[in-house]
Amino acid sequence: MTGSGKLGFDALNTALKAAGEDTRLRVLALLAEAELTVSELTDILDQSQPRISRHLKLLAEARLVTRYREGTWAFYRLAEAGKGADLARALLAQLDPADRIVRRDRDRLDSVRAARAAVAQAYFRRHAAEWDRIRKLHVADQAVEDAIRDALADRSFRSLLDLGTGTGRMLEMFGPAVERGLGIDMSLDMLLLARDRLERAGLRHCSVRQGDIYDLPLERDSFDAVILHQVLHFLDDGARAIAEAARVLRPGGSLLVVDFAPHEQEFLREKYAHRRLGFAPEMVNQWISAVGLEPVLFRSLPPEPGSDGKIAVSLWLACDRRALIAAKPSREVA
Template sequence: MTAALDIFRALADATRLRVLALLRSMELSVGELAQVLGQSQPRVSRHVKILCDAGLAERRKEGSWVFVALGAEAQVAPVLAALDAWCHGEPDHWAVADAARLAAVRADRAVAAAEWFEAHASDWDAIRSLHVAEEQVEAAMARVVGQAALGTIIDIGTGTGRMLELFAPQAARALGIDRSSEMLRLARAKLDHQANAELRQADLYALPLRDEDADLAILHHVLHFAQQPGAAIREAARVLRGGGRLLIADFAPHDREDLRSRDAHTRLGFSDDQMLGWFEAAGLAPAQVETLEGGELTVKLWLARKASATLKEVKAA
């Protein structure tokens, strides 16, 4: 009864109902909520706290920003179903106004993303010009992953969210993590219409998932930035279910030292022996290796699979 009372008290305010409706559309920062609602950030923060205390919303800090999303589905779904059942007819004037302001927020995100890409386009183009076209890399990754439903996927070091954009339509849940709050804001601009995509600020060595919670993990052009690639692979393996897959796209060994000094590449590519050794140490079995030549740098795809519980028991016996 206490939980029910908290929920009904949280909903007994027009502003908080508006916040809940907005969060159904997309994850928003407190500042963006204030912009849409036309209220001060402190006032909006108080409303958000009440919703969070009732389990209807959750807050995530990213740098100096605080983002708000719907709470756990088990808590929120019955509430949203009841609200849908009770609401009939045309939306009220607040809903219409909020939808218009929400469109403005989306437009602001798109403009910010476009400005960032324009400022950094030369850096991206310089690296991309060294290897096979990214479209070919993505097509090869899609072939390796296959067309079947993917369950829960996690894109580690999601950057601008391109891997989520590519694979989220096949997934029940798609989570992208990145340490950079700036990158996550860019990803949000790209993914705000992808309902099953979530973004969180986190470290690749401490993923925000429980053990055996994911079906596919992706490291796309991320591992060459890692100080401890083996540890990153072990952490990815931890969150995979039995039979789950890890897909890594990165460079074969090369001697472009300028990428280390100019672009902060910690590792100048990886050999198959290195990668397979890390897989073995993480309890992963190699499943497929592809080589994509073309240009000065060679791109490699390494796919590994985590042993199922049944297979582990057989081996142990």
């Protein structure tokens, strides 16, 4: 990288060599459509796995693509930031989408997507009854989602991090309004569902990754908004999760926590791995304040009268104090 922020001669030469080969150009075009594994690219391009792996290695070294490991799988995606990403998109912008080779690869990609969606829906069907039982215990999902939208309505954000993303619903909700969305979850099965949801919604700028909520593979100050939606009750250390969420929040950014109010449904702990049976408002506010965030909203949503619901849902909204402090004149100046 040169001082001007542009690629130096050697870096540009390496990137152009990496992209300037027919298979690698086809790989770039495919990764612009979806993130894929080596085996999926092997099926689409009808080439051996070692050969595809070598091509991907060259593209990654040139910073045209990025690689993310999930268990025994590795997903590849067109680079999202940096000069390599800019170059990749500039090259692909010159590629005719109606070209015969591009169309053929896209048709095979559709087959891969269909197979992936079938696996995701099979998992969903196996667990639908469990999720429906839990949903009946609290306020309706639509009411919770409306409250989430209301809480963030006046908060401006271009990038969103969804921790414990599950099926990716938060990314689907806010994806059309942001420039970048990322979901983190430990469960490979849930990531499968989330990926399918995002692909069906056409949200190419949103992605999901396997990751540890206590040790996020992300830089400090990297997202405008962070959501923890129905996550804390699965964790043994909610304060630590909120501290890590605050670490990646930009100055002036927003943290939204959505979880159960205190309840007595002990079977959720026994059958569904809930470690905590809800949270008192002051507990979460204390965790938020302890990491330097400013609590700005608390709201409780009780179940509808006459329903099977027994659990209220709470929302906590906080903002990063650094922007507030910077905006206030000091006493000395005043």
